[in-house]
Amino acid sequence: MTEKVVVLGAGTGGLVAANLLVSHGYDVTLVEKKDYHLFQPGMLWIAFQGHDPSKYMRRVDTLVKPGVNLLKDTVESIDLNERTVKLESGKTLDYDKLIIALGVSYDYDSVPGHRQLWETYGDYFSGPEHAQRLWKHVSSLREGKLVLAAADPLYKCPPAPHKAAFLSSYTLKKMGRKDKVEVILALPFIHAYPSETMAKIVEPKLEEAGVTVMTMFTVESIDVENKKIYSMEGEELEYDVAAVIPINKGPQIEITPDSVKDEDGFIKVNKYTLEVEGFDDVYAIGDCNNTPTSKTGVTAHLGAEVVVDRILGYDAKFTGRTNCPIVANGTATFVISSYEHPVIPVKFSKFKRMLEDLFIAAYWSSLRDPEKWRSVFKAYFEATDPTKLGESGW
Amino acid sequence: MSEKIVVDARGTACPGPITKLVRAYRQAKNGDIIEVLATDPGFKPDVQAWVKRTGNELVELTEENGVIKAVIKVTAKK
Ligand SMILES: Cc1cc2nc3c(=O)[nH]c(=O)nc-3n(C[C@H](O)[C@H](O)[C@H](O)COP(=O)(O)OP(=O)(O)OC[C@H]3O[C@@H](n4cnc5c(N)ncnc54)[C@H](O)[C@@H]3O)c2cc1C
Numbered sequence: 001m002t003e004k005v006v007v008l009g010a011g012t013g014g015l016v017a018a019n020l021l022v023s024h025g026y027d028v029t030l031v032e033k034k035d036y037h038l039f040q041p042g043m044l045w046i047a048f049q050g051h052d053p054s055k056y057m058r059r060v061d062t063l064v065k066p067g068v069n070l071l072k073d074t075v076e077s078i079d080l081n082e083r084t085v086k087l088e089s090g091k092t093l094d095y096d097k098l099i100i101a102l103g104v105s106y107d108y109d110s111v112p113g114h115r116q117l118w119e120t121y122g123d124y125f126s127g128p129e130h131a132q133r134l135w136k137h138v139s140s141l142r143e144g145k146l147v148l149a150a151a152d153p154l155y156k157c158p159p160a161p162h163k164a165a166f167l168s169s170y171t172l173k174k175m176g177r178k179d180k181v182e183v184i185l186a187l188p189f190i191h192a193y194p195s196e197t198m199a200k201i202v203e204p205k206l207e208e209a210g211v212t213v214m215t216m217f218t219v220e221s222i223d224v225e226n227k228k229i230y231s232m233e234g235e236e237l238e239y240d241v242a243a244v245i246p247i248n249k250g251p252q253i254e255i256t257p258d259s260v261k262d263e264d265g266f267i268k269v270n271k272y273t274l275e276v277e278g279f280d281d282v283y284a285i286g287d288c289n290n291t292p293t294s295k296t297g298v299t300a301h302l303g304a305e306v307v308v309d310r311i312l313g314y315d316a317k318f319t320g321r322t323n324c325p326i327v328a329n330g331t332a333t334f335v336i337s338s339y340e341h342p343v344i345p346v347k348f349s350k351f352k353r354m355l356e357d358l359f360i361a362a363y364w365s366s367l368r369d370p371e372k373w374r375s376v377f378k379a380y381f382e383a384t385d386p387t388k389l390g391e392s393g394w
Numbered sequence: 395m396s397e398k399i400v401v402d403a404r405g406t407a408c409p410g411p412i413t414k415l416v417r418a419y420r421q422a423k424n425g426d427i428i429e430v431l432a433t434d435p436g437f438k439p440d441v442q443a444w445v446k447r448t449g450n451e452l453v454e455l456t457e458e459n460g461v462i463k464a465v466i467k468v469t470a471k472k
Contacts, residue, residue: 153413188416190440194409216447233448292406320407337408342434
């Protein structure tokens with residue numbers, strides 16, 4: 001009998017896993033609550049350059065291979081002992097193998113004033129409609145301060161706010177408001193970027209773009225009436241328009257046993273095998289797990305490959321590899337690290353921008369036909385292995 | 395009552411150990427002790443800079459067999 005695999009969530013990780021497994025002949029059911037898959041980095045271009053959201057959205061049913069049983073439904077609870085998944089519609093699924101790929105959920109209520117700020121200005125994390133709201137405010141800001149901050153240091157895509165700062169500063173320059181609007185990037189980290197190695201490379205670029213950097217600033221509360229943000233480290237910032245990255249938490253579902261979730265709801269896994277603690281038939285991939293690495297599409301994609309290989313019977317291991325792109329005007333760099341090796345120095349270059357543009361162009365295809373891209377990505381990741389490149393970097 | 399919070403950040407990739415320290419700090423109150431274990435060599439200067447900025451107290455900063463241990467007494471919470 002063919003093994004029955006249930007995949008929860010048709011984000012980056014879930015689509016790659018489901019499409020790979022069905023091409024290996026598994027009986028695959030994929031559950032997703034939304035009709036559309038969003039290319040999340042696209043929210044940056046919607047919020048800071050006014051792009052149309054449709055550019056970054058595709059119907060989920062066009063991204064799955066024939067043979068995948070796609071259910072439009074919301075996961076409510078999972079019982080790992082009974083091997084069942086309960087859906088909002090009342091349906092119950094059972095499985096031989098389960099892959100949880102439900103991403104993060106956002107908490108706008110732990111930081112006082114945050115929900116009100118978000119409802120007013122939007123942000124570039126929570127969805128295309130909120131990114132469009134932010135664009136409305138950014139594009140009509142004639143003078144004053146645009147503050148880009150975060151409520152917590154653990155959020156997906158560590159360089160997202162840096163990209164936001166670069167993109168908004170170019171937009172303001174193009175609109176001729178560069179001298180009237182100050183872009184302030186205020187983040188919890190010690191340096192301009194979480195890793196000092198990359199901070200040394202990114203900071204001069206931010207300076208060149210005219211971005212003001214504030215370090216060790218973790219948003220503690222927001223006073224929307226008086227337009228002020230207060231930090232946990234004891235400082236305050238005034239703003240005219242502000243976008244604060246929300247606290248990222250694990251998926252909002254009930255899991256039995258509850259002990260497989262950490263205090264923020266992230267699912268505890270073995271960081272190499274991605275098996276959920278105590279269960280060898282359940283995996284959690286991508287943003288929803290507690291692996292000590294960046295939460296990015298790249299890690300979700302690589303995690304999906306590892307889990308599929310393990311289901312196929314290979315002893316594949318997840319390396320924690322990151323490859324977070326930072327795009328600036330006409331150039332780009334990548335933040336490269338793994339469990340085995342801290343971040344290496346990688347300089348900005350036009351060639352890396354071309355690579356990043358190629359990765360973006362390949363995105364939809366890499367979700368639907370991941371097997372076609374495996375050798376390309378494998379070659380790239382081997383050539384840029386941080387343990388091989390070492391301190392001299394790239 | 396004061397608590398001791400142990401943060402194990404050994405073998406973490408980017409964004410690294412400071413992330414875990416900041417998150418522990420949000421939950422902490424004055425009088426608590428935060429102990430961080432890390433293998434990222436950048437953590438040593440980072441934790442010193444963080445303590446200096448936030449005004450908390452660095453009780454211990456040692457390195458043994460490639461593992462950095464920082465013990466912080468929380469004193470600067472509002
Ligand atoms: C502004 C921004 C920029 C980014 N830039 C980059 C970048 O340049 N490079 C990069 O690699 N990554 C980037 N990322 C991160 C990347 O988008 C995520 O890390 C990636 O999408 C994670 O994939 P995932 O499969 O774990 O989760 P997701 O892609 O978030 O998918 C989770 C899916 O689960 C569904 N779901 C959730 N709950 C339920 C439920 N209860 N029932 C049914 N379905 C449910 C959701 O609708 C969603 O489709 C960026 C993110 C943002 C916000």
